[in-house]
Amino acid sequence: MSQPIPTGPGQHQVTGRKYTFAPRMAKTPKSFIREILKVTEDPRIISFAGGLPSPALIDVDNIAAAAASVLAKDGQVALQYSTTEGYRPLRQFIADRYKKRLGLEVSPDEILITNGSQQCLDLIGKVFIGTGDHVAMERPGYLGAIQAFSLFEPIFHPVILHEDGPDPVQLAHTIRNYPVRFFYGIPNSQNPSGITYSAERRMEIAGILEKSETLFIEDDAYGELNFNGKSLPSLRQYIPDQTIITGSFSKILAPGMRMGWVVAPLPIMEQLVVAKQASDLHSNYLSQRIAFEYLQTQNIDTHIEKIRASYCHQRDVMLSCMAEFFPDTVLFTRPQGGMFIWVTLPESVSSMAVFDAAIKENVAVLPGSPFYIDGGGNNTLRINFSNSTEEKIRTGIERLASVIKKQCNQ
């Protein structure tokens, strides 16, 4: 088969056949990350480019035991079709955990099990975004969300992310001037920046949204990975009927099972369930049962403590290497949790040039510009610390520093 030859917007040609695709496809960015990850499959490369959990912190043996137990005691049911909403005891577990961790009252009826939290974004896009509808996002914003929402052809409005959260003046201004369907954000250890909204900023954002019809989509993929163990409030505490939370087992259990969930007020949940059913009937039921069995038989808090301790140490090593090796003109965030550090190079330095030069030194980093819906960020990098050992972090950051120094001097 030959490679496709682009012949114009939305059309491709192969063996003479032209295909016409829906306009939305031309608006959906291909994942630059995905292309980079292909480059970094080479085992000689130290990769800070991806967003993978540490494989050493996947509790394989106990997940295997949970799988064996589910299949032995209820295999015929666990392998059969199931309900769109998901396994109710798992939804109850998630609801109970919100109560315990954040003091939030959540009913299992307000929870839908999804294929990782990425699918929540697809379902939210389906339910809320008509072509040309207005959506606000952090700047920089999570690339997966930009991709998921782009399929529904919204008009994006960036809201600058400061060290303590989104700019409240810009958010208020945007909401005043446009009928913004929702503001999407990651209050805890944001991807890509590592920033956590302060407690004050959360209240302020809630106060701004409360006066509007704009919803808050609270992507909480990293909420359990806060290194000091102290959780800041969800916006659901302040504006419950305006907040949709997305959650994930990918960072605390295992990403390969694609287990996530969305929490939404009942009238919204009703629509999300219709969208979910049309999209893929229901999420993998076997994996839902395995996840629940694991959560019943193992202490997830102990496991999360291990993850936190390890990632916290990896972050500390990386930050101290950055402080030691990077030129003073390079800025970087000090994330309270999650998996990423955000690096800002001097304005004259191109992160694409740094990427190219670093790959030659067998170090992969992620240029930050794809995270900017309105362009910019050409001097930024997202650096992952969760998927590299202490030794690789030291070696990789030292090499990266010398690449950056050379670029600064050009």
Added chain:
Amino acid sequence: MSQPIPTGPGQHQVTGRKYTFAPRMAKTPKSFIREILKVTEDPRIISFAGGLPSPALIDVDNIAAAAASVLAKDGQVALQYSTTEGYRPLRQFIADRYKKRLGLEVSPDEILITNGSQQCLDLIGKVFIGTGDHVAMERPGYLGAIQAFSLFEPIFHPVILHEDGPDPVQLAHTIRNYPVRFFYGIPNSQNPSGITYSAERRMEIAGILEKSETLFIEDDAYGELNFNGKSLPSLRQYIPDQTIITGSFSKILAPGMRMGWVVAPLPIMEQLVVAKQASDLHSNYLSQRIAFEYLQTQNIDTHIEKIRASYCHQRDVMLSCMAEFFPDTVLFTRPQGGMFIWVTLPESVSSMAVFDAAIKENVAVLPGSPFYIDGGGNNTLRINFSNSTEEKIRTGIERLASVIKKQCNQ
């Protein structure tokens, strides 16, 4: 939480909060099937309403062995993030099986692993359907496809399904008059009708489409469940660059793992991969690995033979009971495979009335009208035979027959 009070098109109210949903949601039918399945959860009810495989034909022990083996030998990888396209050896297996079963040349690069074949329909909708684009479907047509495509707001054109396949004159007429993006059909043991396109009709349909830009979406969920063991050709044999095939492990392995796939020419596959990545990154990788391990260690042909023999017998029992108990004015299909028989009542008899009366006799059937995109079918029923024992089939059909007789005499 109180139940939502509808306040107008696309709006719901709860505790004073109004929500505005995207216009597509108002166009997407809620699943009547889903509502019915809730009614039929009562174990006293004999249900012919669903579309579930026989639980006795899910090979739980060997799937459990495959799961244990994958987790023991490669757990850290099987539980980690993976590629959007899916596990390559599994895609190679699927490609090889097309060669063996249908003589089709398919490259693994043309295969994407999905969450059951339902997700293929969502991805195809994303890639091809812009608002108001034209889509043709069989009449009656698969409800899951109606739901999936509706989210992208097409204009549907029904093409009447005869005993040997879709009406060629109507299809040609539709394609001549509208720029139809694709014609969606299920050539083997269609859901809901049980109809299989004849060999001649397949060639004829391909000939009609070949002269147009219209693609054929060949949903082949039941292709392996043909009771005589003889496969009729895929339209990919005739119009390879115009055919997209969707496949599923749900009917031959286990539906709970939500494993399906889509086969498409490379320029289309490129777009499907972008859509898949935006939708949920990739399908459950653990289940992909389990499925592949199972297929490597077990003989799937032997297993499929068992399924065919059992479903064929269940069909025969049901057909003979229908012949014995149904009034002569009731017509029914004689499917060559799959899981469904399609029943046409006299025009004066309402299948909703039959549904209501049958439930009181602890028998559940599925009224056929939701399968008609343009209304109609009010005297039709879809009857599933794969999920009931011989004894339940006899009891259920006898009870259903007496309900139908009463309705005929009213």
